[in-house]
Amino acid sequence: MARRVLPGLPLTLGVTLFYLALIVCLPLAALVYKAASLGPEGYWRVVTSARAIASYQVTVGSALVATLFNVVWGFALAWILTRYRFPGRRLLDAVVDLPFALPTAVAGIALTALFAENGWFGAILADVGITVVYTPLGIMVAMAFTSLPFVVRTVQPVLEDLDPAVEEAAQSLGARDGRIFTKVILPLVTPALLAGTSLAFARSLGEFGAVIFIAGNQPNSTEITALLAFIRLEEFDYEAAAAIASVMLLAAFVMLAVTNVLQARALRFTRTD
Numbered sequence: 001m002a003r004r005v006l007p008g009l010p011l012t013l014g015v016t017l018f019y020l021a022l023i024v025c026l027p028l029a030a031l032v033y034k035a036a037s038l039g040p041e042g043y044w045r046v047v048t049s050a051r052a053i054a055s056y057q058v059t060v061g062s063a064l065v066a067t068l069f070n071v072v073w074g075f076a077l078a079w080i081l082t083r084y085r086f087p088g089r090r091l092l093d094a095v096v097d098l099p100f101a102l103p104t105a106v107a108g109i110a111l112t113a114l115f116a117e118n119g120w121f122g123a124i125l126a127d128v129g130i131t132v133v134y135t136p137l138g139i140m141v142a143m144a145f146t147s148l149p150f151v152v153r154t155v156q157p158v159l160e161d162l163d164p165a166v167e168e169a170a171q172s173l174g175a176r177d178g179r180i181f182t183k184v185i186l187p188l189v190t191p192a193l194l195a196g197t198s199l200a201f202a203r204s205l206g207e208f209g210a211v212i213f214i215a216g217n218q219p220n221s222t223e224i225t226a227l228l229a230f231i232r233l234e235e236f237d238y239e240a241a242a243a244i245a246s247v248m249l250l251a252a253f254v255m256l257a258v259t260n261v262l263q264a265r266a267l268r269f270t271r272t273d
């Protein structure tokens with residue numbers, strides 16, 4: 001029997017499940033338990049309050065817009081980095097990872113300085129009547145900045161691994177560039193694009209540090225759900241904080257389930273073709 005580098009399945013699986021339970025399942029269980037201590041009526045009262053609903057609308061709406069922007073811009077950036085060679089390409093490729101390494105608070109301060117009315121970008125936008133700082137637009141900018149690498153880094157390897165012979169075969173059959181992109185390239189990249197989109201959306205939903213500096217944090221206007229949960233913690237209302245956080249947790253689970261279904265369908269469609 002061939003010698004294996006790693007231990008057998010029982011030991012490996014046991015260690016993996018232990019750390020999964022300790023790091024992931026236990027905190028989530030504690031969150032659900034704390035939220036459940038409010039009781040059905042108390043829980044419903046907290047999560048359906050006017051302030052909480054307004055924070056859901058701000059958070060989800062801003063995350064959706066930021067994610068849609070990143071789907072288009074992130075795919076285009078991954079395409080450029082993969083298909084073209086130009087001066088400064090390596091530098092641009094490295095800059096894509098900057099939001100990963102940059103502390104979110106630093107990102108928030110930098111974005112606020114740039115988009116303030118006296119900032120480099122803010123002054124230009126102010127001349128045309130666009131205000132970014134302390135508005136929902138500022139939240140979208142912060143979310144888009146911090147979640148862009150998820151789309152780029154998920155799609156880029158798939159584009160690099162695409163066989164050029166597939167495109168050449170389509171060209172030899174007389175297909176135009178637009179049809180090659182929509183019928184050949186896009187279906188092959190769709191599963192990775194969906195994965196990057198879900199990761200970007202999840203990161204946007206949970207973003208905190210970068211948002212609070214640029215949003216202004218005005219209740220019912222620019223207050224995100226994560227900040228509302230944090231405010232409840234500062235008020236020592238741990239049950240309400242857990243209840244609000246559980247709504248975000250449920251939204252994340254629903255989003256992941258939908259994404260998995262879409263990915264499975266995309267993969268089945270790709271294999272069928």
